[in-house]
Amino acid sequence: MQYQFPDNFYWGSASSATQSEGAAFEGGKGENIWDHWFKTEPNRFHHSVPATEASTFYANYKSDIQLMKDIGHNSFRTSISWSRLIPDGTGEVNPEAVDFYNKMINELIVQGVEPFICLFHFDMPMAMQNMGGFESREVLEAYADYAETCFKLFGDRVKYWFTFNEPVVPVEGGYLYDFHYPNVVDFRRAATVAFHTILAHAKAVSRYKAMEQDGQIGIILNLTPSYPRSENEADLKAANICDLMFNRSFLDPAVKGEYPQELMELLKQYEQLPQFEDGDCELIASGKVDMLGINYYQPRRVKARENAVHPDALFMPEWFFDYYEMPGRKMNPHRGWEIYEKGVYDILTNLRENYGNLPCYISENGMGVEGEEKFVKDGQIQDDYRIDFIKEHLKWLHKGIQEGSNCFGYHLWTFIDNWSWSNAYKNRYGFYRLNLTTQARTVKKSGEWYAEVSRNNGFN
Incomplete structure (x- = not known):
């Protein structure tokens, strides 16, 4: 069967500043929370590897963009580092950063690669974290001022802007489950950070729209469908609460300009509602996005809780559901995640039926593999498993588009194997293999396959 995609479909990949640039203490960059956390707790990082070098994109952006072109990219999403551009989070703009981002954006455009630029990808400047981060x-x-600075500096060339990448992750990691700095475990504070992130998003959207530039602004959400174990009422309720907390807490305000009433009532009932101030609701209503980036890796499967909550337990989302392992599920044995390709179609269908079918694209999808070197043959990684993974997701994406979903692109995570937060280089995701010793880049089999797909705008 022929899977042909719409004209002008965006084929590419995604990365972020902290995960790819390196030069963490060069070029006038200020410290961010990852630089700081590594200094204080290197043991929390896989093999104690920091983001100081990452994949050296700061030094090698020009040749790297050529490599993107070589495998047929017509688009690439990365982020601007707030702490590189404005080292203290507010105040003076760093001229070396302006120079770097100008050169990078210009090089992408010269090579025919459309820049998709995200303003915040988990990397709070340390000076801002010391003021309370998004609790303040x-x-x-300060974030809104930073966003406006970016629009002024680069908005004449950047037409696709995103305020945040996966904003629920710093909430989960930093304020609920202790896998990001500042390692707080407190639902009420987590809810405040989530709420304030939406306010920050809306401020940036409002400023962008006031400038009347000829681009679009959106947000990138990791929309993970919450599948119930069964049609039993208790399982359905568990899946619904899970969806409210992890998906709709950002999706509804960003797309509809308001929070789900059900979520507000639930948090109110348990005295976990953040503090609203006059004008907050109006601000959120003004922050509706033009488009949406969708990150999808694996499904979330839930069931009703099997045991009562301990009366002294900290309030957590898991008060309302248990996770469920579906028998016979398809697995990525190298990463321990379920592979469920239809999830991407279910997300598109939900957006079409319940969210006005706004323009969207798959901003991340990918397959992490630990110990990928074992698949080297004749100097190349033979990652047929990654080709299959992408192909099966693209088939479901194609079906969604055929049924009328307004999806305009697909970006794999990631372009070159990059540094991945506390996992460092444990799991490899790239189209290009990165040799950590020499920093040499070598195309994998999947990269060559993807070049054909993008050049043909589809596959057989």
Whole structure:
């Protein structure tokens, strides 16, 4: 069967500043929370590897963009580092950063690769974190100023802007489950950070729209469908609450300009509702996005809780559901994640039926593999498993588009194997293999396959 995609479909990949640039203490960059956390707790990082070098994109952006072109990219999403551009989060703009981002954006455009630029990808400047991070309303204003600075500097060339990448992750990691700095475990504070992130998003959207530039602005959400174990009422309720907390807490305000009433009532009932101020609701209503980036890796499967919550337990999302392992599920044995390709279609269908079918694209999808070197043959990684993974997701994506979903692109995570937060280089995701010793890049079999797909705008 022929899977042909719409004209002008965007084929590419995604990365982020912290995960690819390196030069963490060069070029006038200020410290971010990852630089700081590594200094204080290197043991929390796989093999104690920091992001100091990452995949050296800061030094090699020009040749790397050529490599993107070589495998047929017509688009690439990365982020601007707030702490590189404005080292203290507010105040002076760093001219070396302006120079770097100008050169990078210009090089992408010269090579025919459309820049998709995200403003915040988990990398809070340390100076801002010291003021409370997104718990502080002062920091929200600083973020809005930073966003406006980016629009002024680069908005004449960047037409696709995103305020945040996976904003629920710093909430989960930093304030609920202790896998990101500042390692707080407190639902009420987590809810405040989530709420304030939406306010920051809306401020940036409002400023962008006031400037009347000829681009679009959106947000990138990791929309993970919450599948119930069964049609039993208790399982359905568990899946619904899971969906409210992890998906709709950002999707509804970003797309509809308001929070789900059900979520508000639930948090109110348990005294976990963040503090609203006058004008907050109006601000959120003004922050509706033009488009949406969708990150999808694996499904979330849930069931009703099997045991009562301990009366002294900290309030957590898991008060309302248990996770469920579906028998016979398809697995990525190298990463321990379920592979469920239809999830991407279910997300598109939900957006079409319940969210006005706004323009969207798959901003991340990918397959992490630990110990990928074992698949080297004749100097190349033979990652047929990754080709199959992408192909099966693209088939479901194609079906969604055929049924009317407004999806305009697909970006794999990632272009070159990159540094991945506390996992460092444990799991490899790239189209290009990165040799950590020499920093040499070598195309994998999947990269060559993807070049054909993008050049043909589809596959057989």
